[in-house]
Amino acid sequence: MRISQPTVRRLSVYLRQxxxxxxxxxxxxxxxxxxxxxAVKATQLRKDLSYFGSFGVRGIGYxxxxxxxxxxxxxxxxxxxNAVLIGAGSLGTALSAYREFHRHxxxxxxxLDNDPAKVGKRISGIEVKPLGQLETIRKSENARIAVxxxxxxxxxxxxxxxxxxGYRGIVNFAPIRLKIPEExxxxxVDLAMAFESVTFQLTGNVLSEEG
Amino acid sequence: MRISQPTVRRLSVYLRQxxxxxxxxxxxxxxxxxxxxxAVKATQLRKDLSYFGSFGVRGIGYxxxxxxxxxxxxxxxxxxxNAVLIGAGSLGTALSAYREFHRHxxxxxxxLDNDPAKVGKRISGIEVKPLGQLETIRKSENARIAVxxxxxxxxxxxxxxxxxxGYRGIVNFAPIRLKIPEExxxxxVDLAMAFESVTFQLTGNVLSEEG
DNA sequence: TTATGTGAACCGGTTCACAGCT
DNA sequence: AGCTGTGAACCGGTTCACATAA
Numbered sequence: 001m002r003i004s005q006p007t008v009r010r011l012s013v014y015l016r017q018x019x020x021x022x023x024x025x026x027x028x029x030x031x032x033x034x035x036x037x038x039a040v041k042a043t044q045l046r047k048d049l050s051y052f053g054s055f056g057v058r059g060i061g062y063x064x065x066x067x068x069x070x071x072x073x074x075x076x077x078x079x080x081x082n083a084v085l086i087g088a089g090s091l092g093t094a095l096s097a098y099r100e101f102h103r104h105x106x107x108x109x110x111x112l113d114n115d116p117a118k119v120g121k122r123i124s125g126i127e128v129k130p131l132g133q134l135e136t137i138r139k140s141e142n143a144r145i146a147v148x149x150x151x152x153x154x155x156x157x158x159x160x161x162x163x164x165x166g167y168r169g170i171v172n173f174a175p176i177r178l179k180i181p182e183e184x185x186x187x188x189v190d191l192a193m194a195f196e197s198v199t200f201q202l203t204g205n206v207l208s209e210e211g
Numbered sequence: 212m213r214i215s216q217p218t219v220r221r222l223s224v225y226l227r228q229x230x231x232x233x234x235x236x237x238x239x240x241x242x243x244x245x246x247x248x249x250a251v252k253a254t255q256l257r258k259d260l261s262y263f264g265s266f267g268v269r270g271i272g273y274x275x276x277x278x279x280x281x282x283x284x285x286x287x288x289x290x291x292x293n294a295v296l297i298g299a300g301s302l303g304t305a306l307s308a309y310r311e312f313h314r315h316x317x318x319x320x321x322x323l324d325n326d327p328a329k330v331g332k333r334i335s336g337i338e339v340k341p342l343g344q345l346e347t348i349r350k351s352e353n354a355r356i357a358v359x360x361x362x363x364x365x366x367x368x369x370x371x372x373x374x375x376x377g378y379r380g381i382v383n384f385a386p387i388r389l390k391i392p393e394e395x396x397x398x399x400v401d402l403a404m405a406f407e408s409v410t411f412q413l414t415g416n417v418l419s420e421e422g
Numbered sequence: 423t424t425a426t427g428t429g430a431a432c433c434g435g436t437t438c439a440c441a442g443c444t
Numbered sequence: 445a446g447c448t449g450t451g452a453a454c455c456g457g458t459t460c461a462c463a464t465a466a
Contacts, residue, residue, distance in 0.1 A: 004419045004457065008411050012404040016386060030425065039388060042425095043459055050427060058426045059466040075407045076414035083406075094305035100363075100386050100403045106410070145409055152311075169409040175227060175311050177250060185412035187405045192311045193223040194398045195294075196286045198356055198380040199317070200219050201396035203287035208215045208434080215435065241447065253447095254437055261449060269443040269448045419456080 007048050011071050013038045014045065018068040030061040077105050082141050084110035084167075086158050087149035088118045088128045091173055095149055096124040109141035131158070134165035145169040152176040218259050222282050224249045225256065229279040241272040288316050293352050295321035295378075297369050298360035299329045299339045302384060306360055307335040320352035342369070345376040356380040363387040 017037040021029055035042040049055055055070050056062045072078055085092050085108050095101075096108050111123050114131045121128050129137070137143060146162040148155055148170060155174035162170060169185035172178055180186045201207060228248040232240055246253040260266055266281050267273045283289055296303050296319050306312075307319050322334050325342045332339050340348070348354060357373040359366055359381060366385035373381060380396035383389055391397045412418060 002417050002419050003411075005408070006457075008408055008418065009401075009404055011411075012401065012407045013388065015407075016403075017388070020387075032425085037388065041459070044457095046425095046427060047458075054427060056426050057466070058464065059424050061425065074411070074414075076410035077407065081406075081410055081413075090305040090308040094301040095402070097301040098402060101406060104403055104406065106403075106406050144413065145406070169413050171405050171409055176231075177224065177228070177248065185409045187408040189400065189402065189405045190220075190223065191306070191309060191400065192227075192315055192317075193220055194382050194400045195292075195312060195315065195317050195356070196223045196226075196288065197216070197219055197398040198382055198396045199287035199292055200214075200222075200285070202292075202355065202380050203285075206213050207219065208213050217435075243447085252437070254450095255435095257447095257449060258436075265449060267448050270446045271444075272447065 001051055003051060007051065008075075010038065010040060010044070010048055011075060013040075014048075015068060015071045015075065015077075018064055018071065021064050022068060026064050028061045029064050029067075031056070034062070080105040080107060081145055082107050082109040082143040083145035083147055083171075084108065084112060084134070084137055084141075084143050085147045085149060086112050086131065086134075086162070087151075088113040088115070088121070088123055089149065089151075092147075092149035093123050095147060095173070096126065106145070108147075109143050110137040112137070131161060134161060134167075138166055143167070145171065148172045148174050148178075150174055212262055214262060218262065219286075221249065221251060221255070221259055222286060224251075225259075226279065226282045226286065226288075229275055229282070232275050233279060237275050239272045240275050240278070242267070245273070291316040291318060292356055293318050293320045293354040294356035294358055294382075295319065295323060295345070295348055295352075295354050296358045296360060297323050297342065297345075297373070298362075299324040299326070299332070299334055300360065300362075303358075303360035304334050306358060306384070307337065317356075319358075320354050321348040323348070342372065345372060345378075349377055354378070356382065359383045359385050359389075361385055 014034060017034055031045050032042040035045040052074050055067050083106055085096055088111050096111060111126045111128045112131050112133060113119060113128050118128050119130050146167045148158055150158050152174045155176050156178055159178045159180060163181060163184060170180060172188040175190055175192050228245055242256050243253040246256040263285050266278050294317055296307055299322055307322060322337045322339045323342050323344060324339050329339050330341050357378045359369055361369050363385045366387050367389055370389045370391060374392060374395060381391060383399040386401055386403050
């Protein structure tokens, strides 16, 4: 099926809330409670889930554990994903140390950088290797995702190299639009955009919807 | 006027492309070229701009410099914004060192952390202070924005403290939904969500629109 | 009675078609 | 003629209303 980006983002949010409910000892949850925690309408939540099946019990609600597993599976988090990180600067270092990824079955199995001063050093326990190792590492470590954390000027060249090396997915943190082939799964995180949204609002403008 | 979140995000993208055009020596640009660079339709771009005025010349296009200035002003980037960073961990350190913010008139004037082991250290040239200094720094440095880069478990308490200290905008990097008063400008960056979008696509799903 | 699941109605953001300037 | 600016048409995502099941 053809799913919208907002729906996928909300699934991530639901999953996060379910994990919290689970920690707090909840065994079941209604669409209205989970929706409120996720800052969406209950019908929105039920519609989102309906694209993938029916996971609840009428009159009762959802099993926290089961729904959590189902959403994790929908997002592909039931299997583990090996990823490499390109760029051993401060952002790359931060990402490699970020615990949240590990919880979601995403593991960094390689860190690469073309700066000779960085090659050979260890970051979060992983030895930094030159960019030329991209394909070798993909094969030896079964890596499928590459994360771009290099300066904007280098990002497109790195992206092309990643695609040539046979990676299937790219997460880009460089503040630049990349040309990536259709068949590669792609997501861009623009950090400056986050600030610009806030300064925009603080300059007297009002956003429609979502606070 | 009431502007949609997608429009604001696109304005950020246009601005980034205009800066690139400017570096490459372009003096004017048509909506179709700028739109193509931004991966949107030309009519979308013109409609986005039309919410704020008419900045082009019919038959010619847009002055790169002028449009750049106008969008920067719309986003509030014509003035400078002082921000504090809460959380001196690896993510906080990376954010404080990120050059892109500085280019857009966003400056970190304080780094705070409640971990006694971190207080007193210097991060990107700024001395780490205890969280209790939030309001003092806001006043002395004229800071308006606070950036949350602490673990999820601590984020809501930090957010409440930020609001009490009189900050007007919050950018949140903790992977948790925060309850924030209506009147505070708010934007959340969810890093795990980026990966989940990619693993979702790699699990055989197709997103509608935008590659 | 309570809460899910879903076709239908609705709405707002996107795209179209063309009027308006240069 | 060329390209912008914009009301109108369109479309897809959200919300509603209610059938369905426990």
